[in-house]
Amino acid sequence: MRVVIVGASGNAGTALLRRLRTEPGIEAVGICRRLPEQRGTGVEWHSVDVGHESATELLTPIFATADAVVNLAWQIQPSHDQRRLYRTNVLGSRAIFQAVLRAGVPSLVQASSVGVYSPGPKHAYVTEDWRRAGVLESSYSRHKALVERMLDEIESDHPTLRVVRVRPGLIFQRDAGTEIGRYFAGPLLPARLLRFGWIPLIPAHPNLRMQAVHADDVAEAYLSILSSDVHGAFNLAAGPVLDPDSAARAFRGLPVPVPGVALEGAAALSWWLRLQPVDRGWVKLALKAPLMSCDRAVSELGWRPRTDAISALRELVAGLAGRAHTESPPLRADPDMPGRMGGLLRGRLPGTGNPY
Template sequence: MRVVIVGATGNAGTALLRRLRSETDVEVIGIARRTPRDSGPYADMEWHSVDIGRDDALDRLTPILNGADAVVNLAWQIQPSHDQRQLYRTNVLGSRAVFRAALRAGVATLVHASSVGVYSPGPKWAYVKESWPRAGVPESSYSRHKVLTERMLDEIESDHPTLRVVRLRPGLIFQRDAGTEIGRYFAGPLLPARLLRFGWVPVLPANPGLRLQAVHADDVAEAYLLALRADVHGAFNIAAGPVLDPMVLAKAFHGMPLPVPGFVLAGAAALSWALRLQPVDRGWVKLALKAPLLSCDRARDELGWRPARGAVESLHELVDGLAERAGRDDSPPLDPAGSKPGRLGGLLRGRLPGSGNPY
């Protein structure tokens, strides 16, 4: 099986590469805007450097996808949050280029990385299935872009019924190697990450809406492999237990929950983002407060998927990665170099949080 992975150097992409390397009948081709260094563990793979948001992306992608059995689209940008045109260019127009190239090349299977963010606001004390409405959370550009890409897939499925389209909709994806990357994208250079090495967070914001789900990147990679192997189509929710709520987090990090109204959380994010103190706008807070909890029954029943690691274990691993500034110097998005946008070295060079392309 010849599989092309678009966006192969990021959080989910590196985990999927690790998983596929043990599959002797799978040939993997990686696509990224910046490919890994020749000395890395993936140097023996076939790599192509393509910026999927460029006008020529379709023409460049099509010959790479020729002869492929499946395409996995993982390419997505979260930063720079102050440049919405850049995000739309990569996330929406870039995804469209990948989808069109797959059709031109006659690929039989298209697997797309969607998200819990595609869903309309939903319950925080019950679990929604894949049929839950997909209007997203309008305040979040991330959510709006996920909705737009899924609508494109709806049209493709309608027009090309022989194409097998699979969408994975995971919760938060954690792994140790992504510690520095996630810190850059969601916290910025002012986070005293080194203090997290003690595993203690004295005060944690508590709100009834702050009930989220997470999953380890290796378990997400397993779900992608199962989706490639199985004769399935459609959407699959992917998340591990337990639900990460303030009480679970307080116990995990020996802290005290501090009740905070949702408008205060959103207002604090909006103000600090506008002042360029951190890279997360209020849309991310709104998404966290409104996104529903995921039922993963379909993934269990049709893919045979079960997470090997729980959400708390995965979160501890991520926090350890944040504290130790973990990453991969052979993967540009996961590179822990201090000069990158979102790190202190980048700040000293005038790269304020939420600006500059960390990819």
């Protein structure tokens, strides 16, 4: 089986390649904008900027002999450049879909997210048929919803194409520690202090209840999808639900009640001042995104996460403290990149520039 992975150098992409390398009979092809300096063996690499106007033409011949295309390409930063994010996330996804259709690829697997869902319950679980209008205040969520609408049209117009949508919660692994710190915390986070596994104060709100999953477990789900003939959408998350109380127990901290408006205001002001890279839309998404049932993944894929959500979070925090990284461009530890202190000292402010 020849599998083309678009966005192969990111958090989920590196985990998927790691898993496919151990699976006999699978030929992996990696596509990303900037190729890893250390590519190893067993993977065929191509450099393509999916947001460029020529992306469809460049991707079509690469897809021509593929049995499946897995689209993981997505940009979270720079949050202050919404045009660039739309270019990669929405227009780039459209270019990939067009290339899949032109090349006649039989299977398309799309990385979606819990962010595609409309606001929902925090003490119950929604299935894959929950409304998919996103959380309007979040550009990330709106873009996920737009991409899935494109997939709806493609499925309607091309019924022989197998389309699968993967909707995970937060994806954690140690190697992504530096990347996630750059994208979501910025250069002012005292990451080294996390090496003791202690966070003294935990912001607490009744709706700060989220789900997470380890990158290796996500990769296992992708392999199960590629090895079967399933269609449709699959939620992926590990238990338990992450909330302020569970975080306080895990990191020996004290939950401190904070009103939602204060969380939003602090994010909005510090983002506007370029102190950190996360706008208020991410806070709204955290407060409004529903909890997901993963029963379909369990029953149809036989999927069961090996790492629980607390352990995955501990691993990520350890990665943040240890500046864990790889040589893959998005996961690099270059101190001059946006979101790192070296970048800040050189005028590369959080939420600006292109960290990919």
